[in-house]
Amino acid sequence: MRLRIKVYGFLALVVLLAVGGYFGYQMRSGTAQAANKAAEPAKKQGQDAVPVELAKAVSGQISSYLVSTTNLRALREVAVASQTEGIVKSVDAEDGDAVKANQVLCRLDDTQLKIRLQTAEQRLAQAKLQLEKGRVRQEKTEAQIKNGREDLQRYTKLYDEKLVSERDVALLKYKIEELEHDQRVSNSETRELTHRVEELEAEIAQVNLEIARTQIRAPFSGYIIERSVNLGQIVRNLESMFKLSDFSPLFADVHLAEAEAGQVKPNQAAIIRLGSNLSDQVTAHVARISPVVDQSSGTVKVTVEMQNAQGGFKPGAFVRVEIKTDTRQNAVLIPKKAIMEEDGQHFVYVANKDNANRVQVNLGYQREDKVEVLRGLQVGQQVVIAGQGALKKGSKIRVIQS
Numbered sequence: 001m002r003l004r005i006k007v008y009g010f011l012a013l014v015v016l017l018a019v020g021g022y023f024g025y026q027m028r029s030g031t032a033q034a035a036n037k038a039a040e041p042a043k044k045q046g047q048d049a050v051p052v053e054l055a056k057a058v059s060g061q062i063s064s065y066l067v068s069t070t071n072l073r074a075l076r077e078v079a080v081a082s083q084t085e086g087i088v089k090s091v092d093a094e095d096g097d098a099v100k101a102n103q104v105l106c107r108l109d110d111t112q113l114k115i116r117l118q119t120a121e122q123r124l125a126q127a128k129l130q131l132e133k134g135r136v137r138q139e140k141t142e143a144q145i146k147n148g149r150e151d152l153q154r155y156t157k158l159y160d161e162k163l164v165s166e167r168d169v170a171l172l173k174y175k176i177e178e179l180e181h182d183q184r185v186s187n188s189e190t191r192e193l194t195h196r197v198e199e200l201e202a203e204i205a206q207v208n209l210e211i212a213r214t215q216i217r218a219p220f221s222g223y224i225i226e227r228s229v230n231l232g233q234i235v236r237n238l239e240s241m242f243k244l245s246d247f248s249p250l251f252a253d254v255h256l257a258e259a260e261a262g263q264v265k266p267n268q269a270a271i272i273r274l275g276s277n278l279s280d281q282v283t284a285h286v287a288r289i290s291p292v293v294d295q296s297s298g299t300v301k302v303t304v305e306m307q308n309a310q311g312g313f314k315p316g317a318f319v320r321v322e323i324k325t326d327t328r329q330n331a332v333l334i335p336k337k338a339i340m341e342e343d344g345q346h347f348v349y350v351a352n353k354d355n356a357n358r359v360q361v362n363l364g365y366q367r368e369d370k371v372e373v374l375r376g377l378q379v380g381q382q383v384v385i386a387g388q389g390a391l392k393k394g395s396k397i398r399v400i401q402s
Contacts, residue, residue, distance in 0.1 A: 049398040053386035054351050059379045060333045062372050064365045065322040066263065068254040069275070074315040075249055076220070080105065080242040083213040088233045093242065095227050099218045105242055106229055108214035117207040124200035131193035138186040141179055148176040222246040225315075245315055251287065252304045252321050258293055261300035263325045265289075270304050274311075275318035278368075282306050282313060286323060328365065331372045338383040339363070339371060348377070349384040349391050356384055356397045 086108030093105040152172050158164040226243035229235065252272055256264065267285050274280040287305035294301070304321050306313070313319070338348050339361075346363055349356040361376030377383070384391065391397070 049354070049396040050356075050390045051387055051400045052349075052351070052356065052384045052391070052397045054382040054399055055335050055338065055385045057332055057334045057373065057377050057379050057381045057383060059330050060370075061327060061329050062331045062333060062365045062367060062370065063324050063328070064326040065271070065324055066256060066260050067320060067322050068256065069318065069320050070252050070254050072250045072252055072272075072309075072313065072315055072317045072319055074222075075246045075251065076222075077225070077243065077245040077315065078219065079240040080216060080219065080244050081238050081240045082108070082216060082235045083237065084108065084210055085237055086110070086214055086235060088229055088231055088235060089214075091227070091229060091231055093218075093224050093227065095224055097224045099222065099224060099244070101218055101221045103218045104215050105218055105224070106216040108216070108235065110211050110214040113207055113211045113214065117204060117211065120200055120204045120207060124197065124204060127193060127196045127200055131190065131197055134186060134190045134193050138183065138190055141183045141186055145176060145179045145183060148172065148179055152176060216241055218244055220244070220246055247309050247315065249305045249307045250309045250313060250315065252284070252306070252319055254302050254304065254321050254323075255294070255297060255299035256302055258298060258300060261289065261302060264302055264323055269324045271322040271324075272304065272306050272313070273320045273322070274313060275320060276312060278320065280312060282309070284321075326365075328372065331364065332374075332377055332379055333370050334373055334377065334383050335385050336366065336369055336371045338385045338388070340388060349388045350377070351382040351384060351397060351399070354396055354398075356388075356391050356395050358391075358393045 088106060089109045090107045091105075092107070093099055093103075099105065152169070155164055155169050155172050159166065159169050222244050223246075224242055225245045227241075228243075229241040235241065264286055266287070266289060270284040270286060271281050272284045284304050284306040286302060288303040290301035293299070302323070304323065334348070339346055340348065345360055347358055347360045350359045359376050362374040364372035364374045366372070384397070387397075387400075
């Protein structure tokens with residue numbers, strides 16, 4: 001009996017311990033759940049904030065440009081040809097060489113021409129010597145005629161006084177006539193020798209010209225863009241040997257609509273950007289505007305000039321031409337990547353403490369990385385430039401960079 005009471009007492013103690021442990025577990029579990037529920041709103045609130053990057057609207061200058069594309073062309077590009085026949089003796093310029101005006105590019109063999117020149121010079125020297133002798137004889141004859149005429153006057157007076165005979169007077173007249181005849185012959189020989197000297201001088205000038213033409217020279221300063229002649233080659237008259245191009249200045253011909261061309265004037269500022277690298281740019285200006293409108297395209301040709309081309313700016317390079325038409329000071333400027341578009345309307349998200357408000361804006365001039373805001377923003381306001389795709393009106397934001 002006593003043993004049974006002990007067993008029942010032990011069982012009752014076990015039951016009491018089990019019940020107490022169960023209620024203790026429930027109380028702890030309920031407390032933890034309550035704490036978790038209390039933390040969920042704060043955690044959810046932190047997860048709903050959208051990470052964004054901000055930029056401030058600033059006041060600055062922005063310009064409007066007419067933009068077109070084309071290929072650069074050189075001021076002039078010519079084929080340098082031979083003006084005589086001959087064998088190439090030396091080649092003094094290669095592709096890509098910068099040359100000066102009148103610089104020798106190539107030489108032809110001039111041996112035969114120099115022999116012709118030497119022969120002609122010897123003949124000229126002989127002709128000049130003969131001409132000099134003829135002039136001496138001519139002067140001598142003129143002096144004899146002058147003296148003879150003076151003697152004739154004196155003999156005539158003496159004849160009137162019966163101091164000389166008529167025969168003496170007649171002989172003197174005959175002598176003067178012979179001298180006058182010799183003078184005419186001498187004058188004729190002198191003219192012939194003079195003509196001969198002139199012919200030989202012309203021949204020498206021609207040979208010198210032909211010798212000069214054996215030296216192929218650059219007609220202007222520029223760059224050799226093609227060499228088509230080789231050492232020992234036989235070249236013909238007017239055969240092309242080099243192509244020469246003048247790289248300064250370079251020109252870009254763009255064709256603008258008639259209405260756009262009305263905004264352009266000579267000497268207007270412009271920018272030329274290299275098509276392969278738009279960050280590579282040079283300043284330029286409007287050189288010429290065509291006075292006529294192309295009937296087939298309805299466009300006006302505008303020529304833009306750039307000086308001192310370097311790097312990739314070469315004839316034939318594809319470029320983008322931007323002609324400045326207007327400049328605005330103190331414009332409200334924001335990064336272009338802040339702009340979003342929906343149904344033809346433009347808007348931005350403006351940061352207001354921890355919220356972002358959607359604001360519709362009117363845009364003005366635009367450049368590569370910035371845009372002018374005509375209405376909707378003020379200088380100093382901060383706009384979202386990254387992360388705005390996840391925003392809605394009144395969304396919470398978390399700034400990661402400003």
